[in-house]
Amino acid sequence: MAEEISSEQEIDLTNERAWIRTVSDPHEGIALSKDAYRRALETGYNKGQAAALLNIGWGHCYTAQYENALTSFLDALDVFRGARDRRGETFATLAIGVVHHTIGQLKTARRHYEKSLKIAQEIHDRDREAAAINSIGEIRLSGGETEKALEAFESAIAIASPDNAGFRASVMINRATALHSLGRSVDAEGELSRALASARTLGNRVGEARSLVELGRFFHAQQRWDEAYDTYRACVGVCEENGNKLGLVACLKHLGALHRDRGEDGESLGCYEYAIETATSIGTLSNVCDCLYEISEIYERRGDYPHALEYSRRFADAQHAVITSETTSKVKTLVLQHEKDSVDRQSEIYRLRNVELAEAHARLSTIVRIGREITASLEIGRVVATLYAGIREVLDARTFAIGLVDSDSGVLVYKYGIENERPVEPVSIPLDSETSFGAYVVRTNSEVVFSDSDVEADRFVKNWNTGRSGRVRSGLYMPLNTGNTTIGVVTVQSEQVSAYADHHVEIIRALASYVTIAIENSLFVERINQLNSALQSEKNDLQRANREIKHMANHDNLTGLPNRRLVMELLSDSLEMARRRGNLVGVVFLDLDNFKPINDTYGHTVGDGVLAQVAKRVSDALRQSDIIARVGGDEFIAVVRDVESRDAVETVVKKILAVLSAPIELDDVKYPVHASLGVAVFPHDADQVETLITRADDAMYRVKQREKNGYSFYADTEGL
Known part of the structure; x- marks a missing residue:
């Protein structure tokens, strides 16, 4: 007679099945996890609730629903903390870092990875310590610090327990990527082969698929065409056998690129169409977008301009949908993180002083409100007006301006500025200017804060003069950063000495993240509109645009x-x-x-x-x-x-x-x-x-x- 299992064991089994499905079919995995969460909530089983919330978060992450992913991970963190489960905290904290890593908030991501690492070290959990170090290595790799990334991956392998073979195989793939980037092709191939063998030994079909696709990419880059083809086909077979739709889409995209590079357009089109069908079924629109672009390229190269135009239009529509969806998700994710940080800060402030709590809450509420308002608009002029109106509610801003970097011309362009409530004419300043606070901020990627320009200006610039009527005595300049790149600066200025306290600096610093997103949204929509206009123009305009795209695809940057x-x-x-x-x-x-x-x-x-x-x-x-x-x-x-x-x-x-x-x-x-x-x-x-x-x-x-x-x-x- 079969042994009966408890309700908690049933929930654990459901969560295990949900995780397996999440990495192959996120929507199905989310549905299973929600069922497990409901039953865990009914029975008061905290561990089951937290595990289900983590699975739900990963499912949302795989489908680019970053706001929902962060919500689930934050809820899981709260459950773990309530249960005093510090090991669980490492899982949730690391997952929060992954969301920020994915949307380009690298500093925030690294802060969470390091926090997860610190907890793992405090509880002497070497596997969780290895996981955090591996994630830090991934940030270094994406930032071009390949040697340091390789050191991190090797450290993670050394720390992880020998029986944690699945994790070790995943790190092997990261290590192979770093080795390949360093030109150590033989070592990279050996590492990928070992990762594949390990996944097969463990019966880890998802790990096997990932190893196969990375090994295929390696062969592809080496122009070992037949080996790449056989490896990709093996990956397709593995994914189809175990229903790994996410892995199948990734493999089909690479297989389509291989056929394209070999001049096999028919086979390439078939792979991309199959990938579109599969990606659509699991809601990964960014993959659909990639495939539409490649199909358009193939038709353009063959001189089939009607089909090229059809797929170019579908690509533009899909890309607009992706950016709109992902941008909304990124904005809401930042809002959620601000709100979560606000709760933590509010608790500490309340412990110290009730009056300061109210003031801090008001400031944070203002930041979130202004942030939501400016990121809700795709028209940069309205963004500037909304931001200026919101800032004037909380601080003195005789002058307010946003400058954007024009890399081609090597200048900082203050295209959007307001002085004494009136728009000012645009002005361009060379990035190497030694008399401009804004140029200094862009060059150094640092903040500039001064309370009396007569005394402090020389710390940053030489012979500074506003060049406008009136005198600027106090000023704040904040860099606008996307990833590791400074794209501009936002500044507020006052005629009063010591006009800005520390909390004013915090407000402008926090709003800078929202301003960056709003500017990126506006510039991208502007570009999308230009592309749509080009697609509606005459045939020669389309051909010229396609030639430009082809040149970019065929030339070294x-x-x-x-x-x-x-x-x-x-x-x-x-x-x-x-x-x-x-x-x-x-x-x-x-x-x-x-x-x-x-x-x-x-x-x-x-x-x-x-x-x-x-x-x-x-x-x-x-x-x-x-x-x-x-x-x-x-x-x-x-x-x-x-x-x-x-x-x-x-x-x-x-x-x-x-x-x-x-x-x-x-x-x-x-x-x-x-x-x-x-x-x-x-x-x-x-x-x-x-x-x-x-x-x-x-x-x-x-x-x-x-x-x-x-x-x-x-x-x-x-x-x-």
């Missing part, structure tokens, strides 16, 4: 050179022309020697500058008919077209080496740069694009192995 995708197409065309004319084509694979120490020693900004100068020098050295492309971190491919002899190719190669012989000079500092070049010649060495590039790459590695800073033809290395 840093150097402006063609990327790997485009050079493959151009090389294919060059070979076809050479076949007809009976000419030769030289493929030169160029890899910089000892470039990594420049990045490690001087930073990526200098490294990027060196790469840009290398690209310019090589471009200038080539003939007008030749091609140069950037295909990797410090890897380039040159195509020497329409030549009649190997000697002609060799002449170009020698010119490239010659122009790279002199050091790169940036800001009066010289950086020595050399290169190893491998050359393959069509049709002598190969007659297919992939084979020619591979053989040029092989020849380049021969140079690397010998002495570097030289060149070698594949024909001269064959058999060595």
